[in-house]
Amino acid sequence: MRYSEMFLPTVREVPSDAEVVSHQLMLRAGLIRKLTSGVYSYLPLGYRVIRKFEQIVRDEMNRAGAQEIFMPTVQPAELWHESGRWTHYGKELLRFRDRNDRECCLGPTHEEVVTDLVRNEVKSYRQLPVNLYQIQTKFRDEIRPRFGVMRCREFGMKDAYSFDTDEEGAEISYRKMFDAYNRIFTRCGLRFRSVEADTGSIGGSFSHEFLVTADSGEDAMTYCTSCEYAANLEKAEVPRPDAKTVDEKEFLRLEEVHTPDVRTIEEVCAFLNVTPQDVVKTLIFSADGKAVAILIRGDEEVNEIKVKNYLGGDELELAMDDMIRDVTNSPRGFAGAVGVKCRILADYSLMNMKNMVMGANREDYHVKNVNIGRDFKVNDFVDLRAVKEDDVCPRCRSAIRFARGIEVGHVFKLGTKYSKAMGARYLDKNGQEQIIVMGCYGIGIGRTVAACIEQNYDDQGIIWPMALAPYQVIITPVNVKDEALLRTAEELYLKLAATGVDVLLDDRDERAGVKFMDADLIGIPLRVTIGPKRLAEGRVEVRLRRSGEVQIISLEEVSDYIVNNVKEQMQTILC
Ligand code: ATP
Ligand code: MG
Numbered sequence: 001m002r003y004s005e006m007f008l009p010t011v012r013e014v015p016s017d018a019e020v021v022s023h024q025l026m027l028r029a030g031l032i033r034k035l036t037s038g039v040y041s042y043l044p045l046g047y048r049v050i051r052k053f054e055q056i057v058r059d060e061m062n063r064a065g066a067q068e069i070f071m072p073t074v075q076p077a078e079l080w081h082e083s084g085r086w087t088h089y090g091k092e093l094l095r096f097r098d099r100n101d102r103e104c105c106l107g108p109t110h111e112e113v114v115t116d117l118v119r120n121e122v123k124s125y126r127q128l129p130v131n132l133y134q135i136q137t138k139f140r141d142e143i144r145p146r147f148g149v150m151r152c153r154e155f156g157m158k159d160a161y162s163f164d165t166d167e168e169g170a171e172i173s174y175r176k177m178f179d180a181y182n183r184i185f186t187r188c189g190l191r192f193r194s195v196e197a198d199t200g201s202i203g204g205s206f207s208h209e210f211l212v213t214a215d216s217g218e219d220a221m222t223y224c225t226s227c228e229y230a231a232n233l234e235k236a237e238v239p240r241p242d243a244k245t246v247d248e249k250e251f252l253r254l255e256e257v258h259t260p261d262v263r264t265i266e267e268v269c270a271f272l273n274v275t276p277q278d279v280v281k282t283l284i285f286s287a288d289g290k291a292v293a294i295l296i297r298g299d300e301e302v303n304e305i306k307v308k309n310y311l312g313g314d315e316l317e318l319a320m321d322d323m324i325r326d327v328t329n330s331p332r333g334f335a336g337a338v339g340v341k342c343r344i345l346a347d348y349s350l351m352n353m354k355n356m357v358m359g360a361n362r363e364d365y366h367v368k369n370v371n372i373g374r375d376f377k378v379n380d381f382v383d384l385r386a387v388k389e390d391d392v393c394p395r396c397r398s399a400i401r402f403a404r405g406i407e408v409g410h411v412f413k414l415g416t417k418y419s420k421a422m423g424a425r426y427l428d429k430n431g432q433e434q435i436i437v438m439g440c441y442g443i444g445i446g447r448t449v450a451a452c453i454e455q456n457y458d459d460q461g462i463i464w465p466m467a468l469a470p471y472q473v474i475i476t477p478v479n480v481k482d483e484a485l486l487r488t489a490e491e492l493y494l495k496l497a498a499t500g501v502d503v504l505l506d507d508r509d510e511r512a513g514v515k516f517m518d519a520d521l522i523g524i525p526l527r528v529t530i531g532p533k534r535l536a537e538g539r540v541e542v543r544l545r546r547s548g549e550v551q552i553i554s555l556e557e558v559s560d561y562i563v564n565n566v567k568e569q570m571q572t573i574l575c
Contacts, residue, residue: 023148038145038153048470077103106139119424133160149446156445189465211405297349462523466569
């Protein structure tokens with residue numbers, strides 16, 4: 001491609017409304033332009049990167065045995081009623097009515113559509129397993145679109161769905177996708193981790209997220225310093241402490257204390273001369289309309305996702321005042337476990353506490369010396385708290401660390417959630433009807449490209465890894481009015497293009513400095529500079545974008561040098 005003919009609007013200034021580097025650089029390098037909130041166009045350079053990434057995804061999906069299909073964006077509400085998600089999905093689902101008043105939505109994901117497709121066609125175990133994927137546009141009406149295409153409303157996703165006869169088969173399908181994801185992100189030269197994750201609104205029993213490590217990432221993860229354990233913080237487990245034997249002789253007399261104007265843990269500690277480790281917080285939640293008391297030590301925080309997953313219902317929220325009054329006989333702020341009229345779940349942090357301080361279920365009072373067993377009963381001890389950096393690994397008890405990341409992919413074991421609800425069945429070898437076991441697997445196309453920029457840039461601009469680079473080499477004659485320079489550039493351009501290398505010729509009538517700046521900004525991995533002095537010696541300069549290293553190479557050899565360098569950079573990533 002000739003630069004002079006390209007639709008490539010670059011920008012020098014940093015756009016004021018772009019918070020993260022990838023968003024700034026995608027705008028500056030002319031990759032994307034915004035249409036409206038969370039909705040973007042890809043310009044030619046940006047779309048080339050998208051296509052390159054999609055091709056890597058396709059290669060690896062096909063290699064793993066998945067088959068490409070293409071499903072519609074518009075989906076009928078009936079299917080979503082069948083799965084139960086029409087009411088469940090909330091406002092992210094963009095709903096509308098067609099001219100016949102039929103309810104529809106724009107697909108934020110395709111479990112319903114693909115399950116419908118498969119239930120209509122698959123009858124026998126002989127047709128299974130099957131894995132279908134597509135690369136297609138999703139719409140999610142995100143509450144806060146931001147960071148450009150990283151969290152937008154309309155975006156490209158690769159979504160795959162596996163269908164197996166049993167759990168064992170589903171596990172194999174999951175593994176295949178897991179391995180394919182590792183290959184995909186490795187081929188892009190990304191630094192990433194796969195972490196255990198919460199299943200969120202997709203549901204299912206188990207999932208892994210693929211997080212590209214970046215300080216700007218919206219996700220937080222923890223990983224073990226010695227074993228393989230890694231998890232999204234939403235899901236990260238706390239090991240169950242060993243229960244110590246209780247000596248009831250150490251239980252002190254239960255005592256109610258008048259504590260006017262004492263609300264926070266700090267105020268309780270100061271007033272009663274105790275530490276947060278002696279105090280228990282009691283939070284009353286409404287779980288699908290039923291009250292449940294969650295107890296946690298004063299210095300810890302509840303992880304609501306853990307509570308929700310343990311209770312398994314649809315909706316969990318902090319209880320309203322009237323529910324609190326119903327179960328504690330007191331206004332908000334004085335809840336405790338003694339005498340509370342609802343189910344009690346205690347976090348592991350309570351397991352070895354004794355003579356605790358907590359709310360008295362009476363306005364302006366606390367109770368001291370509360371003991372489990374004597375003063376109240378716990379329905380269950382559960383891991384309900386947020387992990388902290390000084391916790392230990394739940395698998396091997398070594399030290400853990402925290403890091404931030406960008407979720408680029410997510411693989412789920414769905415089990416029979418959708419196949420059961422929507423009646424996707426098959427006949428087994430004995431002619432018995434069985435339910436299909438499913439998995440689903442997503443990769444954000446634009447988000448991965450943006451995440452790649454977050455890991456590959458400098459003050460001058462983007463530094464594309466060879467596999468995603470929109471062009472692998474840019475040829476820069478420093479002065480196009482110099483016939484000899486331009487002719488040499490043109491010849492090299494045609495020669496390289498014939499080898500299959502993606503080459504851009506900067507044939508613009510611009511100062512060399514401007515061309516160099518643009519080449520750096522758009523991040524082309526190799527730049528061939530053709531200037532009069534070197535050309536007189538029959539040589540040109542090849543500069544590596546990432547290291548800034550410059551090689552002086554003879555005209556005869558430069559084409560081979562580039563072809564080899566491109567090949568090498570593609571190969572070092574994946575053998
Ligand atoms: P998040 O927690 O970031 O909202 P999610 O868990 O909702 O993501 P999935 O439903 O697993 O995402 O979707 C699969 C993939 O699609 C994600 O891993 C991500 O790469 C991409 N993706 C999801 N939401 C967006 C979005 N709003 N903009 C761009 N890509 C997205
Ligand atoms: Mg989401």
